[in-house]
Amino acid sequence: MSAGIPELADLLEPIQGDLERMRDMIAVQLEDRSPAVGDLTAHVGRFRGKQLRGALVLLIGRASGNLSHEHAAVAAVVEMIHLATLVHDDILDAAVVRRRVASVNQRWDNQIAVLLGDFVYARAFSLSTDLSSRLASRVLADTTRRLCVGEIEQSTRRYDFEMRQEQLEGIAGAKTASLYAAACELGASYRMGQDEPADVELGRAMREFGWELGLAFQLIDDCLDITGDEAEVGKTVGTDVEDGKVTLPVLHTFARADAATRARIRDIFMAPGLSGRARLLREECDLSPGIEYTHARAAELVASARGRLAKLPPSALRSGLFELGGFVLGRKW
Amino acid sequence: MSAGIPELADLLEPIQGDLERMRDMIAVQLEDRSPAVGDLTAHVGRFRGKQLRGALVLLIGRASGNLSHEHAAVAAVVEMIHLATLVHDDILDAAVVRRRVASVNQRWDNQIAVLLGDFVYARAFSLSTDLSSRLASRVLADTTRRLCVGEIEQSTRRYDFEMRQEQLEGIAGAKTASLYAAACELGASYRMGQDEPADVELGRAMREFGWELGLAFQLIDDCLDITGDEAEVGKTVGTDVEDGKVTLPVLHTFARADAATRARIRDIFMAPGLSGRARLLREECDLSPGIEYTHARAAELVASARGRLAKLPPSALRSGLFELGGFVLGRKW
Numbered sequence: 001m002s003a004g005i006p007e008l009a010d011l012l013e014p015i016q017g018d019l020e021r022m023r024d025m026i027a028v029q030l031e032d033r034s035p036a037v038g039d040l041t042a043h044v045g046r047f048r049g050k051q052l053r054g055a056l057v058l059l060i061g062r063a064s065g066n067l068s069h070e071h072a073a074v075a076a077v078v079e080m081i082h083l084a085t086l087v088h089d090d091i092l093d094a095a096v097v098r099r100r101v102a103s104v105n106q107r108w109d110n111q112i113a114v115l116l117g118d119f120v121y122a123r124a125f126s127l128s129t130d131l132s133s134r135l136a137s138r139v140l141a142d143t144t145r146r147l148c149v150g151e152i153e154q155s156t157r158r159y160d161f162e163m164r165q166e167q168l169e170g171i172a173g174a175k176t177a178s179l180y181a182a183a184c185e186l187g188a189s190y191r192m193g194q195d196e197p198a199d200v201e202l203g204r205a206m207r208e209f210g211w212e213l214g215l216a217f218q219l220i221d222d223c224l225d226i227t228g229d230e231a232e233v234g235k236t237v238g239t240d241v242e243d244g245k246v247t248l249p250v251l252h253t254f255a256r257a258d259a260a261t262r263a264r265i266r267d268i269f270m271a272p273g274l275s276g277r278a279r280l281l282r283e284e285c286d287l288s289p290g291i292e293y294t295h296a297r298a299a300e301l302v303a304s305a306r307g308r309l310a311k312l313p314p315s316a317l318r319s320g321l322f323e324l325g326g327f328v329l330g331r332k333w
Numbered sequence: 334m335s336a337g338i339p340e341l342a343d344l345l346e347p348i349q350g351d352l353e354r355m356r357d358m359i360a361v362q363l364e365d366r367s368p369a370v371g372d373l374t375a376h377v378g379r380f381r382g383k384q385l386r387g388a389l390v391l392l393i394g395r396a397s398g399n400l401s402h403e404h405a406a407v408a409a410v411v412e413m414i415h416l417a418t419l420v421h422d423d424i425l426d427a428a429v430v431r432r433r434v435a436s437v438n439q440r441w442d443n444q445i446a447v448l449l450g451d452f453v454y455a456r457a458f459s460l461s462t463d464l465s466s467r468l469a470s471r472v473l474a475d476t477t478r479r480l481c482v483g484e485i486e487q488s489t490r491r492y493d494f495e496m497r498q499e500q501l502e503g504i505a506g507a508k509t510a511s512l513y514a515a516a517c518e519l520g521a522s523y524r525m526g527q528d529e530p531a532d533v534e535l536g537r538a539m540r541e542f543g544w545e546l547g548l549a550f551q552l553i554d555d556c557l558d559i560t561g562d563e564a565e566v567g568k569t570v571g572t573d574v575e576d577g578k579v580t581l582p583v584l585h586t587f588a589r590a591d592a593a594t595r596a597r598i599r600d601i602f603m604a605p606g607l608s609g610r611a612r613l614l615r616e617e618c619d620l621s622p623g624i625e626y627t628h629a630r631a632a633e634l635v636a637s638a639r640g641r642l643a644k645l646p647p648s649a650l651r652s653g654l655f656e657l658g659g660f661v662l663g664r665k666w
Contacts, residue, residue: 036485114424
């Protein structure tokens with residue numbers, strides 16, 4: 001294993017062909033005779049991102065010796081569900097619209113974004129019902145429910161500085177780790193023509209691997225939203241504080257801060273009419289204890305996830321999954 | 334058959350028990366351990382409405398002699414998909430937010446409404462993947478795509494007074510009639526444990542019946558949005574003009590109006606800052622030719638739909654489906 005942070009491209013190299021098939025299937029699913037829809041789905045490409053969730057279906061499918069002809073389609077369904085959630089994340093609150101009038105025109109019309117996300121969900125479910133086993137449909141319909149519940153809970157917990165870490169991780173897990181868990185479970189246990197999983201025990205172990213890796217991924221995301229460089233991260237940073245989301249680096253810092261610092265953090269999050277909340281938070285509050293703590297927690301999750309890989313036969317692919325944990329922890333994007 | 338407009342309650346009387354089972358299943362699906370979600374789904378009841386789409390699965394299931402133990406679940410999936418679209422219809426555009434600031438607080442937070450709709454979709458798909466046949470999942474995933482495409486096309490055609498009637502009906506059909514068509518098709522052709530339809534020919538005939546009935550339903554809805562009494566209709570009327578939706582009564586009137594009337598209609602739809610557009614349209618423009626034409630078109634569709642019922646064996650239920658056309662045309666709500 002190399003020292004330093006592994007390159008994602010290197011880790012995905014063994015499944016390049018599978019990933020290409022996955023991307024082709026996504027492109028076909030997002031085509032539509034309606035020109036209005038075609039114009040929209042063409043723009044969806046901007047959300048493509050790392051496609052880690054789909055890649056995990058394929059990596060674990062290969063590493064477990066369980067890869068089938070339909071794994072690329074399962075991976076496509078997983079990525080499309082993720083894509084739909086990203087499109088819906090773009091919906092602005094009435095409150096946020098009022099607060100950020102300037103940025104509204106940079107975003108899509110809310111109604112169109114809702115319908116486009118619904119379209120992508122529908123295409124994902126449609127593809128999943130065309131598969132020869134119902135395992136993917138069942139696991140992913142339930143996972144979609146969990147994603148929504150996680151997002152709803154996060155939304156109702158805005159500006160909540162009294163949350164326990166366990167609650168925060170439960171929410172972050174539901175909204176992010178659950179799809180990683182489903183991807184890894186299906187990679188190990190999906191089999192064509194059979195509704196039952198190929199290997200229940202391995203499926204469960206890989207589900208746990210995915211959950212821990214996905215939660216670590218989210219925790220690092222939360223750190224990057226505070227410390228990240230916009231150009232490097234490749235998306236707007238500082239949106240959590242703008243949206244009132246209290247993430248672990250903030251929660252941990254807040255819990256250990258003196259009364260004056262607490263008051264200042266609350267103000268930066270909540271005072272009406274404040275602009276540049278993210279910059280204020282970064283410049284005025286020393287969040288380094290929370291950032292360090294969050295990194296340590298992510299490292300602990302990755303260590304536990306790596307332990308689960310012992311259930312897979314030794315191979316270069318298994319080593320790659322091990323290194324993927326290093327990418328998740330060390331990534332700057 | 335009775336003279337006058339049949340009462341919906343009388344027409345649904347033969348399937349009361351089935352409808353109760355359907356409602357119970359919907360209630361179970363919308364439960365969630367998360368208190369945040371439970372609070373929200375409790376409010377979803379306000380969207381319950383006529384449940385005509387679910388009722389059609391059951392009425393046609395019984396009238397065709399094809400009713401199975403799982404038809405109530407299929408009906409529940411159909412109604413939940415409809416419910417999800419209604420929740421998402423509540424999303425406000427950034428533009429509408431700006432125009433109607435006063436009403437924003439009467440509505441839910443946009444983000445929550447998006448997530449709640451996604452949750453309802455996920456529960457619908459989850460229930461459909463638990464059924465012993467995949468026919469419902471397949472038909473309804475594809476129908477959901479059509480609903481979204483219809484809504485997207487409608488959205489991109491706002492303020493378009495040059496549309497052809499055929500285009501308008503294609504859009505109204507996709508966004509409304511397609512779910513009626515799917516409900517009727519599944520009522521006649523869903524069978525437990527078999528992915529193939531029970532009777533392809535009857536399924537196709539009932540699909541056409543549902544399409545025509547659903548399109549007629551939408552056309553009457555478009556008339557009620559102009560002429561209806563808010564208290565009687567049971568929902569806000571005049572929203573089409575506020576949202577820039579050009580419906581058949583307006584399109585037909587516009588196409589035959591003189592230049593001055595056309596200019597006035599355009600102004601009422603489009604002039605910035607105008608308030609009470611619906612009232613202005615009703616009071617200043619004589620839409621009666623368009624309303625009459627739309628009613629005649631709906632009657633033509635219902636007549637054609639009724640002809641398709643000849644494929645069903647004669648029964649009181651078949652007569653009830655015939656009368657349902659009378660309800661759709663004559664309804665004031």
